[in-house]
Amino acid sequence: MSHGLRAGDPARLGGYELLDRLGEGGMGSVFLARSPQGRRVAVKVVRADLSHDDEFRGRFRSEVNRARQVPPFCTAEVLDADPDHDPPYLVVEYVEGPSLAQFVRDQGPLGAAGVHSMAVGVATALTAIHGAGVIHRDLKPANVLLAPGGVKVIDFGIARAFEATSRHTRTNQLVGTAAYMAPERFEPASGQPVGPAADVFAWGAVVGYAATGRNPFGGNSATDTAMRILTQPPDLTGLDGPLRELVGRALAKNPADRPTARELLDGLLTAAPSTSPAQPAPAAAVSPAPTGAAGDGGYPTDGAGSGRRRRLTGLAVTAVVIAALVSSALFGPQLLGGGADRDPVGSTGNGTPAADGPTSPAAGTPSPSPSPSGTDRTRAMLSGERRVLLHVVQIDRDLSLPFDRTLRVGDGTGPDALFVLDPVGVDYMIKSLNPDVAHQPCLGVKIDSAGYASLVGVDCQPTPATVFDISRDGWDDKGRLAYSIINETYGVLEWNADEKRLHVQEQGDAPVGTTFSLVDRGAL
Known part of the structure; x- marks a missing residue:
C-alpha cells in the first residue's frame, strides 16, 4: 500500500532517491527508492533516536556484514547499507x-500444496x-512475501542489533x-540461549497460520x-x-527438541503435500494481490492499483521453490553430495556421481538429486566463473589477502576477501580478486629460513607451491558442505x-582439523 512521502521525509539517502513510504515498524521506516x-x-531507515548511539551502530554494522553473506535465495537480498549515515539505513x-x-x-488460508511450498x-x-x-528473530507472516517467483523472507539482519541495545527498548519490551x-524469548532468566531454534519455532507458527488462518x-x-x-x-x-508432525516438532517448548532448519528441509522434501477435504489445494494456491502489506512489513507490487492479479498454482510454486533450493552453493549438501570422507569435488565416496542423492548427516535421509540449475551454479564456482569467500569453519572467519600479500582472516566484507578458483587439471589455483594488490596474486606456500610453511600472495603460475586440492570433508555446524584444502x-x-x-602442515595420519565453506559472492 502506498503511503506517500511525509513532510520531513528525506528526498535522498546516500545515492538513493526516495519515491514512496511503504510502511514502518519498531525499528524504523521502509521506503521505496531508486x-x-x-x-x-x-x-529501511533506522529510527532517529538510534542515530547517535555508537553501540547500536557497531552492532548494526556487524549484523549487516553477516546478512550480506546470506545468499539471495528465498530472501530479499541485502544490497547496501551505511551504518555511519545519519540516520543509518x-x-x-x-x-x-x-x-x-x-x-x-484477503483470501483465507492456503491450500495443502500452497502451504507445503x-x-x-x-x-x-x-x-x-x-x-x-x-x-x-522476527519471523512472522508479515515478513514472508509471496512473490511471483517463489517465497521471499524479509527483515533479517538488524533485529539482533536493535534488541541487544536494550536501553532503547521499553521495560520488558522484546523485538x-x-x-x-519461542518460549525462551519470554524467559531470558531461564538461561536458555536465543539461537536458530527460536526461528524454527517461528517457522512452525507461520506454517500453522498459513494452513488454518490462525496462530497455533x-x-x-x-x-x-x-x-x-x-x-x-x-x-x-x-x-x-x-x-503436521514437522510443525509439532518445530513448536516444542525446549529448543533442543526442535529440528534444525536443514532438518526441516530434509523432512519437507521427503513428504509430499496432502490434500484433505477440509483443506483442498486450490487451482491458485498463491495468488499475489496488487499491493503488498506495507503496514506490516510487505512491499507493494509494481503496477499497484491496476487490479490485475498474477496467479500461480500451488504445484507450480512448489516446483519453483524446490528448483531454487538446489541452486545455492552455500548450504545444500545435495549440490555436491558425499559423506565425511575426503573425496574429490564432484564425486561421492563410492565413486558414484554426486547427483545420485547423497545422505544428509543431519536427518539421515536421502537428499534429492540437484536440478540442472543447481549443478550449473556449483560447477560455475568450481570453473572459475564466480567470486567466492573462503570461510574457515572452525573459527567462523573468512580468508583475506590484503595489500601486503600476507594471508589473514577477517569478517569477509572487504574486497581483499574475494577469490576465484582457477582450475588446473583436477586441482585449483586460488586467485585473489583484491584490486589493491597488483596483478591479483594467487595463494602460494612460502618456506622461511626456519622451515615454517606459510601462505602468501605469489604470481599466478601453476607450480607445486600454488596448486591445491579441494576435497569434501563433511559438513560444518551450520549445515553447509565443508572442504579441506591441501x-x-x-x-x-x-x-x-x-x-x-593459517599455516601449511605436513599431512600425516591425523584427520584434517581445519575445513572451509565456499560462499558464492556472485558472477565475475
Missing part, C-alpha cells in the same frame, strides 16, 4: 507480492540465514511479535498468547499429514590457534 543505476529497491531487494499476512486476510521456501531461507551466522516468539497459540491478548506459548500445546487442528607438496591448510594464523 538506486543510482535506476533499480527499484527498498530502503539498509538497502534490500525490492520484492513484488503480498505478505502472507495480507494474503490470508511456502513451508519449503521459508525453511530454505532460514537454512541460508542460519548458515551465514544470522538469526532472524518481535508475541504470537511467533492465539489468545485474546499478547499476554494471553505468551502464556499459551509457555504452558499450552499448539492447536494444529486443520493441519494434516507429515507436515597442497600435495607441502601439506594441508590448518589453523594454528596459538599463533592465530
Whole structure:
C-alpha cells in the first residue's frame, strides 16, 4: 500500500532517491527508492533516536556484514547499507507480492500444496540465514512475501542489533511479535540461549497460520498468547499429514527438541503435500494481490492499483521453490553430495556421481538429486566463473589477502576477501580478486629460513607451491558442505590457534582439523 512521502521525509539517502513510504515498524521506516543505476529497491531507515548511539551502530554494522553473506535465495537480498549515515539505513531487494499476512486476510488460508511450498521456501531461507551466522528473530507472516517467483523472507539482519541495545527498548519490551516468539524469548532468566531454534519455532507458527488462518497459540491478548506459548500445546487442528508432525516438532517448548532448519528441509522434501477435504489445494494456491502489506512489513507490487492479479498454482510454486533450493552453493549438501570422507569435488565416496542423492548427516535421509540449475551454479564456482569467500569453519572467519600479500582472516566484507578458483587439471589455483594488490596474486606456500610453511600472495603460475586440492570433508555446524584444502607438496591448510594464523602442515595420519565453506559472492 502506498503511503506517500511525509513532510520531513528525506528526498535522498546516500545515492538513493526516495519515491514512496511503504510502511514502518519498531525499528524504523521502509521506503521505496531508486538506486543510482535506476533499480527499484527498498530502503529501511533506522529510527532517529538510534542515530547517535555508537553501540547500536557497531552492532548494526556487524549484523549487516553477516546478512550480506546470506545468499539471495528465498530472501530479499541485502544490497547496501551505511551504518555511519545519519540516520543509518539498509538497502534490500525490492520484492513484488503480498505478505502472507495480507494474503490470508484477503483470501483465507492456503491450500495443502500452497502451504507445503511456502513451508519449503521459508525453511530454505532460514537454512541460508542460519548458515551465514544470522538469526532472524522476527519471523512472522508479515515478513514472508509471496512473490511471483517463489517465497521471499524479509527483515533479517538488524533485529539482533536493535534488541541487544536494550536501553532503547521499553521495560520488558522484546523485538518481535508475541504470537511467533519461542518460549525462551519470554524467559531470558531461564538461561536458555536465543539461537536458530527460536526461528524454527517461528517457522512452525507461520506454517500453522498459513494452513488454518490462525496462530497455533492465539489468545485474546499478547499476554494471553505468551502464556499459551509457555504452558499450552499448539492447536494444529486443520493441519494434516507429515507436515503436521514437522510443525509439532518445530513448536516444542525446549529448543533442543526442535529440528534444525536443514532438518526441516530434509523432512519437507521427503513428504509430499496432502490434500484433505477440509483443506483442498486450490487451482491458485498463491495468488499475489496488487499491493503488498506495507503496514506490516510487505512491499507493494509494481503496477499497484491496476487490479490485475498474477496467479500461480500451488504445484507450480512448489516446483519453483524446490528448483531454487538446489541452486545455492552455500548450504545444500545435495549440490555436491558425499559423506565425511575426503573425496574429490564432484564425486561421492563410492565413486558414484554426486547427483545420485547423497545422505544428509543431519536427518539421515536421502537428499534429492540437484536440478540442472543447481549443478550449473556449483560447477560455475568450481570453473572459475564466480567470486567466492573462503570461510574457515572452525573459527567462523573468512580468508583475506590484503595489500601486503600476507594471508589473514577477517569478517569477509572487504574486497581483499574475494577469490576465484582457477582450475588446473583436477586441482585449483586460488586467485585473489583484491584490486589493491597488483596483478591479483594467487595463494602460494612460502618456506622461511626456519622451515615454517606459510601462505602468501605469489604470481599466478601453476607450480607445486600454488596448486591445491579441494576435497569434501563433511559438513560444518551450520549445515553447509565443508572442504579441506591441501597442497600435495607441502601439506594441508590448518589453523594454528596459538599463533592465530593459517599455516601449511605436513599431512600425516591425523584427520584434517581445519575445513572451509565456499560462499558464492556472485558472477565475475
